[in-house]
Amino acid sequence: YYFYSAPENFNEEMLRGKRVIVTGASSGIGEQMAYHLARMEAHLLLTARTEAKLQKVVRRCLELGAASARYVSGSMEDTTLPDVVVQEAENTWGGLDMLILNHIGYSYFNYFDGDVEHVRKLLEINFLSYVAMTVSALPMLKESDGSIVVLSSMAGRIGTPFIAPYTATKFALEGFFSSLRQEFIMEKVNVSVTLCVLGYIDTENAVQAVSHAVRDKPAPKEECALEIIKSGALRQRELHYPPRLVGNLLLLQAIAPDFLDSLIRGNYKAEQLCLSRMHQKSVTHSIKHPF
Ligand SMILES: NC(=O)C1=CN([C@@H]2O[C@H](COP(=O)(O)OP(=O)(O)OC[C@H]3O[C@@H](n4cnc5c(N)ncnc54)[C@H](OP(=O)(O)O)[C@@H]3O)[C@@H](O)[C@H]2O)C=CC1
């Protein structure tokens, strides 16, 4: 808990005047991170697909005290977007202090349906675009001794049912960015890599997607967003949030993996899932081939 939970020695002034990119900032945890950073008087560059939402978030950030706030809209399915976003930071600020990689593409919550194309697309949005953003931003981050913050999940450490494609993208991030962290240390590159291992958080999209089928109660997105910023600013290796839940589950994984798996299965209401699956089909008219 000591190493990976809410750090005590954080000071909000650490973020004053810092130049920060936040992806997936139009809703959920990304939006809340933008508001905290604005209060701390950082310069913000936000991105997501929905321009109307980004405009609202930017306006609110300026009201809250952001040193500056702007956005670039677009989908991370578009492989040119990562470079466009980073270029915008370079053109307006001439540098970058923190890169917060947070966006995720839509996925279903159900038994894996065999749709390989969907897994490919999700890897592009949730994983490859994170790699591309990092490659583009690295020269500026090296220059500023900056920080990379990557949003992962308990589902990036532990196999959890009904989100196989999503889980794959989070395991990929964990592997790629822990490897990169090792290389940075070996090459004396002073750029920190913080991996955020989150449990269930009460964002609108998450609650809508899973609340009918998950027994666990979600943790608050506002506090979660603040802990992420703290751990990035303090250049922590990882954040566990909520700290006790994530810490205990990872410990259990190390000593009793089968028991942990059964605990996780017990946390789901599979009957609810079947109903919603039929509902989803009748609504979207998508014919898929469940295993
Ligand atoms: N909520 C939870 O329970 C948990 C969340 N996490 C992680 O936290 C992070 C944030 O999650 P949360 O706040 O719940 O997510 P939300 O669904 O609330 O937000 C996702 C963001 O990504 C954007 N987005 C969606 N599709 C694309 C796309 N194709 N290209 C670019 N941007 C896109 C959305 O905006 P728009 O639609 O406008 O593009 C939105 O701003 C994620 O990395 C998630 O994996 C981890 C564990 C648990």
Ligand SMILES: CC(C)CCC[C@@H](C)[C@H]1CC[C@H]2[C@@H]3C(=O)C=C4C[C@@H](O)CC[C@]4(C)[C@H]3CC[C@]12C
């Ligand atoms: C053993 C239990 C106490 C803990 C189980 C924790 C479970 C319930 C937690 C851990 C990680 C969580 C998922 C996650 O990482 C991100 C998203 C994306 C969002 O758009 C939809 C919800 C979803 C799938 C979360 C669903 C709930 C998950 C599986």
